[in-house]
Amino acid sequence: MDRKYVNSPIIEAVCEFRLSPDTKWDLTIPGLIYEKVNNEFPNKEQRLIQEVEGVHGPQELQHQIRTSERALFLSNDRKTFIQVGPRLLAVNCLKPYPTWDRFNLKIKDAFKALIDTVEVKGFQRIGLRYINRIEVTGQSVNLDDCFEFRPFLGQALPQQNMTSFIVGCLLPFLDDRDSCRIQLSNAVPEEPNSSAFLLDLSYSIVQPQAVPVNQTLEWVESAHQQVEKIFEGCITDNLREVFQEVK
Amino acid sequence: MLATTMEWAENQLFQKNLIVETNIILNRRYLSPPLRQDGMISREEISEELLLQNDLASLIPYKQSQPQSAITSQIEAVLNWILSKRIMILQPAEVRAYLLCYPDMGDILPFICRTASERFKMHTQLSLEVYHDSEIEDKYLTLYIRQEHYDEHILDMIEDICVEYEEELADKSGWLLVTTDFHPPRVGNHGL
Numbered sequence: 001m002d003r004k005y006v007n008s009p010i011i012e013a014v015c016e017f018r019l020s021p022d023t024k025w026d027l028t029i030p031g032l033i034y035e036k037v038n039n040e041f042p043n044k045e046q047r048l049i050q051e052v053e054g055v056h057g058p059q060e061l062q063h064q065i066r067t068s069e070r071a072l073f074l075s076n077d078r079k080t081f082i083q084v085g086p087r088l089l090a091v092n093c094l095k096p097y098p099t100w101d102r103f104n105l106k107i108k109d110a111f112k113a114l115i116d117t118v119e120v121k122g123f124q125r126i127g128l129r130y131i132n133r134i135e136v137t138g139q140s141v142n143l144d145d146c147f148e149f150r151p152f153l154g155q156a157l158p159q160q161n162m163t164s165f166i167v168g169c170l171l172p173f174l175d176d177r178d179s180c181r182i183q184l185s186n187a188v189p190e191e192p193n194s195s196a197f198l199l200d201l202s203y204s205i206v207q208p209q210a211v212p213v214n215q216t217l218e219w220v221e222s223a224h225q226q227v228e229k230i231f232e233g234c235i236t237d238n239l240r241e242v243f244q245e246v247k
Numbered sequence: 248m249l250a251t252t253m254e255w256a257e258n259q260l261f262q263k264n265l266i267v268e269t270n271i272i273l274n275r276r277y278l279s280p281p282l283r284q285d286g287m288i289s290r291e292e293i294s295e296e297l298l299l300q301n302d303l304a305s306l307i308p309y310k311q312s313q314p315q316s317a318i319t320s321q322i323e324a325v326l327n328w329i330l331s332k333r334i335m336i337l338q339p340a341e342v343r344a345y346l347l348c349y350p351d352m353g354d355i356l357p358f359i360c361r362t363a364s365e366r367f368k369m370h371t372q373l374s375l376e377v378y379h380d381s382e383i384e385d386k387y388l389t390l391y392i393r394q395e396h397y398d399e400h401i402l403d404m405i406e407d408i409c410v411e412y413e414e415e416l417a418d419k420s421g422w423l424l425v426t427t428d429f430h431p432p433r434v435g436n437h438g439l
Binding site: 011012014016047048050078083088090092094129131133164185186187188189190198200 | 316331336354
């Protein structure tokens, strides 16, 4: 970790593993994984997840909302948890972010529990996502002062403060093997007379099974390095002052 | 990439046979966003609206059918959406914390807020708060309906909304109460 901040804006970090369709899965697997992680994640819950799914019909893409069940194994402070669903394992870490070293340890533990339980044929997707909520004083903030990644309004457009915005892009990495979705939008501030923004960085493999199972944790480490660089590339020194860098 | 995403989104909506208007501006043809003529919003459309509002660029993974494992992004989308409907959230931190504990409430909250804001249009302020019941150490979301001059049928109207969502709420891990405290609207012009 190159830079550490006292007021880290990270509200959630997620590392997600989606297994390939040829990996065998059954209803006993969440319980078997729980047996291996219950020292650190003793609290178990079930949640129904509503998913919007695009299904290719005979002539058109149809949108369906379906509900699936996920097992959640939560730490005692409920700030870190593992989600296990059909061919899915995700490790979530909520604010306060405990540093990469600690989060990475949880990822490694969860990953070991997964591969000790399931014969993983490959990964359909591996993703590392960081969601940052950035709050700065002032109801009208000049985005140029805060972000190196921001919406641009040409001269022909009104230059008043935007009431709402969203801007995003998908950047390729490592010869298109990986990509990172960068998204910045306004958010609801917690303090009066302040403005808030959501900077969402989602780094993942593009092609299913592009990373061999035995190199997965190395991929996670390098993905984290890329996300760090992208985050630093998105913000200005003004924000670094707000976050208070640990020297 | 964003333009491609927008084109893709427009194509999908077009394929769904929603009503699409074609405008001719300066001899160029543009597709304007499709609108439903009956003014009704379905669950699917709200989901799309949330996706479009807070997850525009994720339409590509969305296209590939990859549901999200992050929970905060959905909460932020719901809060943004509620505020865009001019519903007051005085303590966003409390509402956020509640939704983090009971994330499935985010599935139903926009629908209840939408219904309430449609039924109470004029001279009404809607305020989403977390109610703390100290006697039984319980807390739940509360959508307060406040008016400058209280309508004599306000309790019946509130009851209608509660009945409408009672069954769906019973399946959720948290709770939301639609009510009024007969107080005047708080400072600010939300919904008035």
